[in-house]
Amino acid sequence: MADEGKKQAAHRALVDRILNGEGRSSPEQRASAFSNADVPPPLHPLIDKVATRPAQVTDADFAAAKASGFSEDQIFELVIAAAVGQSARLYDAGLAALDEATASGAAG
Amino acid sequence: MRLDILNRSYSPGTKLLFALIRAFTGYPVPDAAKLIFCRPGFYGAQAKKFTHEAMRGPSAWSVADRELMAAFVSKVNECAFCVSTHTATAGQAYRDSGKVQAVLADLESAPIEPGLRTTLRMLGKLTREGKVDAGDMREVLSAGVSRQQVEDALAVCAAFNTTDRLADAFGFELLSPQGFEAGAKYLLKRGYR
Numbered sequence: 165m166a167d168e169g170k171k172q173a174a175h176r177a178l179v180d181r182i183l184n185g186e187g188r189s190s191p192e193q194r195a196s197a198f199s200n201a202d203v204p205p206p207l208h209p210l211i212d213k214v215a216t217r218p219a220q221v222t223d224a225d226f227a228a229a230k231a232s233g234f235s236e237d238q239i240f241e242l243v244i245a246a247a248v249g250q251s252a253r254l255y256d257a258g259l260a261a262l263d264e265a266t267a268s269g270a271a272g
Numbered sequence: 273m274r275l276d277i278l279n280r281s282y283s284p285g286t287k288l289l290f291a292l293i294r295a296f297t298g299y300p301v302p303d304a305a306k307l308i309f310c311r312p313g314f315y316g317a318q319a320k321k322f323t324h325e326a327m328r329g330p331s332a333w334s335v336a337d338r339e340l341m342a343a344f345v346s347k348v349n350e351c352a353f354c355v356s357t358h359t360a361t362a363g364q365a366y367r368d369s370g371k372v373q374a375v376l377a378d379l380e381s382a383p384i385e386p387g388l389r390t391t392l393r394m395l396g397k398l399t400r401e402g403k404v405d406a407g408d409m410r411e412v413l414s415a416g417v418s419r420q421q422v423e424d425a426l427a428v429c430a431a432f433n434t435t436d437r438l439a440d441a442f443g444f445e446l447l448s449p450q451g452f453e454a455g456a457k458y459l460l461k462r463g464y465r
Contacts, residue, residue: 171329171427174322181318210441218440219350226274236277237311244315247437255430257403258394262422265409 175255182248188237189245197242198249206232207242214246273303274443281310297458299451303444304357304435319434324464326427333424335460336365337388340372341428344392347376348399351436353444358432360456390415391422395429 183194196202200215210225229239273279282290286309290301308316327338339362346354359376363369374382379392390412398404412422447455 171322171325171424174318174325175427175430178315178318178322182315185314187314214437214441218437221274221441221443223274236275240275240277240311241314243441244438247434247441248315250437251430251433254398254402254433255426258398258426258429259423261404261406262409262419262426264406265413266419 172259175252179248179252182241182245187241188235189241193238193242194245197245198252200246200249204232207234210239211242211246214243215250218247273306273445274441278303278306278310278442282306293458297454299447299454302357302447302451302455303442304353304439307438307442307444320464322427323431323435326424326431328463331424332418332421334365336362338424338428339365339459340375340388341392341395341425342432343372343376344379345395345399345429345432346436348396349433349436349440351439353439353446354432354436356446356449356452357455357459360452361459364453364456364460387412387415387417387421391417391425394422395425398426398429399433 183198184191187194196204197207197211200211203211207229210221210229213221213225226239230236234242289309290305293301293305308320310316327342328335331338333341339358343355343358343362346358355376359369359372362372366372371383375384375392379389379396382389394404394408394412397408409422413419417425
C-alpha cells in the first residue's frame with residue numbers, strides 16, 4: 165500500500181500548493197477557479213471551458229480575461245487551478261467508487 | 273502559446289537546459305516542458321513529482337500500459353498534443369505502434385488483455401462523464417485487476433486530465449512526427465522529472 169500512498173500524497177501536495185501556496189492571484193480566486201464556482205464573469209468562459217471542454221478554449225477567452233484587468237501571471241495560475249480542480253474531482257470520484265465496490269468484500 | 277510568460281519566464285539555468293535539450297535531441301523544447309519550467313514553484317515542481325510517480329513509480333502496470341492509458345485519456349479529451357506524445361511513447365514502450373493505434377481506433381476490438389481493456393473503458397467513462405460507480409469498478413476488479421492497479425490507473429487518469437486541459441488551454445504547438453518520436457524517446461529514458 166505504500167506506493168499507492170505515495171501517488172496520492174504527491175497529488176495532495178500539488179492540490180495544496182495550487183490552493184494555498186503563494187501566488188499573484190488570491191487564494192479565494194484560486195479556490196473559485198479550482199471548483200469552477202462563483203468565477204467572475206470575464207473569467208467564467210475561460211475557466212468553465214478549461215474544466216468542462218478544454219479543446220474549445222480560444223484566444224478570445226484569454227483576451228476577455230486580460231481586458232478585464234487580470235495579469236498574465238494571474239491567468240496562468242487560475243487556468244492551472246481550474247485544470248487541477250477538475251482532475252481532482254475525477255480522481256476523488258474514481259477512488260470513492262472503488263471504495264464502495266470493495267467495502268463489503270475483501271479489498272483486493 | 274496563448275500566454276507570453278510561457279515563452280519567456282525562465283531562470284538562466286533553465287535557458288541553458290533548454291539549449292542543451294535542443295542540442296541533445298535536435299528539436300525545439302516542447303511546450304509541455306516550457307509549462308513545467310515556467311514559474312516552477314507554482315505548478316511545475318509538484319506537478320512533475322506527481323506525474324513521474326504515476327507514470328514511472330512502482331506499479332503492476334507496465335510503463336507501456338500507463339503510456340497507453342495517457343494516450344487513451346487524451347483521446348477522450350480530444351487533446352491532439354498529448355495524444356501524439358503518448359501514442360508515440362506507448363508505441364515505443366510496447367515496440368508495437370499498431371497495438372496502440374488499434375486501441376485508439378476501437379477499444380473493444382483491440383488485441384489487449386481483458387483487464388487492461390476494462391480499465392481503459394472505466395477511465396474513458398470517468399473522463400467523459402465525470403463519474404463512475406461501484407458497478408464500473410466491480411467490472412474492472414472481476415477482470416482480474418487488483419485494487420492497487422485501479423488506484424494506479426486513476427493516478428494516471430488524474431495526471432493526464434490535468435495535462436490535457438493545460439495543453440489545450442495554453443495552446444501547445446504540435447511537433448512534427450519525428451519531434452514526437454524524439455520526445456517519446458526522452459520520456460522513456462528520463463521520465464517526467
